Amino acid sequence: MSEHILSSKLYYGIWIALMVLTVVTAGVATIDLGPFNTIVALLIATSKALLVILFFMHVKYTSEKLTKMVIISSIFWLLLLLFLSLTDYGTRYAGHG
Amino acid sequence: MATAAITTEREHYLNKEYGIRSWLLTTDHKRIALLYLISITFFFFIGGFFALLIRLELLTPAGDLVQADTYNKLFTMHGMVMIFFFLIPSIPAVLGNFLVPMMIGAKDLAFPRINLLSWYLYIIAGIMMLHCMVTGGVDTGWTFYTPFSTAFTNTKVIEAGLSVFVAGFSSILTGLNFVVTIHRMRAPGMTWSRLPLFIWAHYATSIIQLLGTPVLAVTLVLVVCERVLGLGIFDPNRGGDPLLFQHLFWFYSHPAVYIMILPSMGVVAEIVPCFSRKRIFGYQAVALSSIAIAVFGFLVWAHHMFVAGISLYSAMIFSILSYLVAVPSAIKVFNWTATMYKGSVTFSTPMLYAFGFIGLFTMGGLTGLFLACLGIDVHVTDTYFVVAHFHYIMVGGAVMGYLGGMHFWWPKISGRLYPEWLGKFAALIVFLGFNLTFFPQFILGYLGMPRRYWQYPAEFQVLNVMSTAGSTILAVGYVLPMVYFLWSMRYGKIADENPWGAAGLEWKTASPPPTFNFEETPEVTWEAYNYDQIPAPAEVLIER
Incomplete structure (x- = not known):
């Protein structure tokens, strides 16, 4: 390496x-x-x-595939956190005026 | 004077070096596993002591043993110690550390020094937690919920939070080490489809440790910032959102349940084929279901918040996703039982624990489906139903797997056999004690007894007495293995390299193994669990 x-x-x-x-x-x-x-x-x-x-x-x-994989999955996981949290924040007050 | 017999004892990892330095500065994964074993056993008994005090208080409806404030601290410290200092490190740091390199044919983990560092971080965190306990403790529940933890309680939130923060880094480093080791250090011929399922389970666990734990760390730092600096992050009075804490906390802490249970599933996947003398049914499905659990586990966290005030749309999405986790879990259970079908099943101690795991995990999992259902969850949230459910998973599942694994690999770790009849007896005691402790709690919860109260109405007493009685039996079941494991280190029968006739590279080296595991790097030319090619040892055959 x-x-x-x-x-x-x-x-x-x-x-x-x-x-x-x-x-x-x-x-x-x-x-x-x-x-x-x-x-x-x-x-x-x-x-x-x-x-x-x-x-x-x-x-x-880096040319390490493993490093790239870790970075990409970290970003993907961050997006999961944001996106699924937004299902709550985006609709929490819907129907409450 | 007796003549000393001249023996040339084979060199192995236990007798290669002596003295305290050789242990505290070791980079041998097997020795570090033993360091972890001693430390987590210590914390297990501290957490268990708190549990017994809780159960003793709940023996009578009145709050007579401890006051409410003390009770709050007891269940908080019980949860924190058991989760962060026992369950999360339990199988990965002890059995994983010991076995991962051996199972893939490597000499050590990829980063031996980081491995030692992870133990030191764990010890530092443990000392912080002990200090926190003896100087007043903390009463927020292990969940640190805001705004109580940041704006109201005057207990040791910061110290406890920082302790968990440090313990988290220990966990991250273990996960990192496993991921790199499994990717880079497999012996020739050890392809991904030949990996033992224990390795797949640990790989999945490591993914969670790596990707989830930093979120917990950040969240706890934010709690400390809000408490110390008065930043408005979670406190609504300062413009924050208390539910944000719960989102962030459970993003880690729900998958953390899978950090606890996946390695146990890995253990069961090793034990069941060995004591059924059959290749595991559906190897690929079991392997991939571990990864599926790790991934799905991250999509369900808000089911802890259904009554907390999240939006109904979000609750529905999380409810559906929560049901999804049942699929890979069921795949595992069905494949284990299918493995036993028409197998030559032996009821040895590890297998009894595996049976216990399958039964108790299934009950814990199925009651999890009740909780994923929005309508039922509203009824049983924060009742003993939830307490019973997660103890079926985390104690009935994770601890059963841990004990099963300890018995299965004890001959490899120590080079000695434990007394089999006592092992079976203890497994039975654990199973009975566990069910007597926690089954009544399902009923209590369904009847409406809330969790985290030190008093309760008199009509709940009978079930509570059953639960307390069960906890003392369970305690006996947990102390027994510790006693006979220690006994066996000196008096147990000498184990040969493969006393169970098990498949797997770890059984192809001596017991206890040499420092670098193998005399020469093995080359794998066979599929995993090739039990059709391995004869059962005589003792196992006689018992059948």
């Missing part, structure tokens, strides 16, 4: 990007975007998670 070695420059770059995105999250929270409040916050959070998964966890460079 060959290890893919990434330059420390890239690591620092990703770290700075994560910090910037954190500041952006905090900044955006002070602006009222109406219905886009949650959407923007989630978009930023997802991009941060992607950066961590792809670079810090080396998923972008």
Whole structure:
């Protein structure tokens, strides 16, 4: 199994990007975007998670099927959690006005 | 002075090294399994002690032994200890650790040091839990329900939550180790369709441990954040939603039931063919039903919330999905019984436990269908019916499987045989004690006795006395195996490498096995459970 070695420059770059995105999250929270409040916050959070998964966890460079399988099933399971919870949240007040 | 006999004792994992260091720093999966065995047995008896106090309080209708507050702490600590410190690690961390590498023909797990780390995390979590207990305990129920846990109780929620958080990481690491080991370290010829069903069951369990436990960890951190920092996540007064906690908690905690029961099913799938002298009926169906249970198990969690205020549409969806789990479970039960059909069945101790498992699990499973039904669930939610149902699964099922497995593999673990008649006697005591303890609780629940109260109306007393009497019998049944296992380590008959005439690679190496399991890596050229090619040992034949 060959290890893919990434330059420390890239690591620092990703770290700075994560910090910037954190500041952006905090900044955006002070602006009222109406219905886009949650959407923007989630978009930023997802991009941060992607950066961590792809670079810090080396998923972008892996050829391991097992690693890919674990990542894909994790995302699928997260979607299960969200989707099935939404069957409740989406309809909880239906019929109550 | 007697002349010392010169013996050249064969080297194995128990006598390779001596001293406390050789145990605390070991990376041998078999030694780590024994470390786990000692630790979970300790916690089992602590949890059992709480259970006996609960039953003693419920002997009479009045709250005379303990006060309500203490009673709340007793059932909370009983649940937390039994679930997080006994049932979840029980079979995977003890029998799984010991057997997974051996069954697939590997020398050790993929990450031996992470394996040791998982035990240390378990011990740290255990010490935190013990500290929490002796300094006041916690009274939220093992479920940590909000907003009670975050806004009202003044007991040790944070310490208990963090303890479970750490224990969760121990469980994740065990699951991770198994997944990688099963994928990457199978001996030549050990294809997926030749894997023992114990391995399939552990693979399915590991999937749940890996994918579910992080959600519990996050949820508990959120509880701590809300309690300490006052963030409004679950508390409606601060803009949170208490049902969000229940969604997140049960997303892990319902599949956690399958972390407890799937490995037991794996054990039964090994025992039944061996003592029926037949290949397992429907190998593929049993293997895939383990995976199906792991996946379906994640789709049913809100059946714990039918009366909590979730939407009716959602409740209907979860109700239908909950019925679905019965399908793979039934596949297993039918295949085990079909395996026995026209087999040469021997009633050895492990087989008695397997019978116990099949019967009690079926009852637990079928009453689960009652609870999946919205109409009945409304009637019996939070009554003793639910208590009886999940104890039939988690004690009648999981613990029966664990004890069956311990008896089946004890000759391999210790190199000694336990006294068979005492084993059978204990299995009978456990079965009788269990049913006397928990069957009356079905009736109590159906009659409307709520759970988690330290007092009850006088008309419920007879059934409660039966239940308490049963619990003392059950306690005897649990202490007995511990006593004769310890006895057998010194005085038991020496076991050869395969005392049951069982199939499986673990029976092809010495008892106890050498440190690296096999003298040379085995090559598998046969199908699993090839009992038509393995003669039954003489002792088993005589007993028949």
